[in-house]
Amino acid sequence: MKLKPLVLVLALLAVACTKPKEKAAINLNLGYEVNGKSLVTDTLCYENEAGNQFLITEIQWFLSNIELKNEAGDWIMLHQQGLADTLDISRVYYIDNDIPESQTLHFSPVKPGHYTAIRFIFGLDESDNRTGLFTDPPESEMFWPDLLGGGYHYMKLNGKYLDVEDRLAPLAIHLGIGQNEDHSQFYQNYFTVELPIDFAITEIAENQLDLTMVIDNWFRNPHTIDFDEFGSHIMQNQSENPLIMKTIQLWKMAIDLQKNSKM
16 A cells, blocks of 8 residues: 555656657747848949849848747747746847847747747837837937837848949938828838748757848839939838838838748
């Protein structure tokens, strides 16, 4: 009779030892390409469909509310590894091509399983995009002027292009809250991207996802953007500036997801 409790304890230990782990980690690797090749910065080697020669110097942007969809159809919010779920910034990610460590986002813990879609917000929604969310650089340097709606830029894509006089002119493709001419109406220009994936996460794998920004898509299909025609000043008067409206549509096409799961 005295052996039964001991046998029961040993049986429970055996079950505990063989129970599979229920958490894993994911790396989301971010990159950029132009004309099907990896971005080369500070080099005048690109031409858009309008015939403008241009270069890119820097890309600074925010992603937020990244979620994975499981086979049951539930969306699972991802959080930055090491940050409490209660922090707003655990769902907001600043990416800068000049800061290598920002180019890989680390998520943990994540429940192992099969996931069929990913979605995220390009930029910041109304609940997150408020002045004072970030107090330290580089995030704080993404501030959007209060006169234009406050909060932060969704993205700064900076560079230069050859103008009609063959001089290098500034190229500043910036997106944030929009407004009409008399500042009486503001426009929330963030948008949600949802993409299908076939992604199996296991606790013993190096789980990787690659997200590539296709920069040349900003300036083509369905609209050809001519830098000489529109210039690079797109931060004001959204209702009358065609570059703002066209660029918003282009940005929705400029995200391409590639799966790279290492089992």
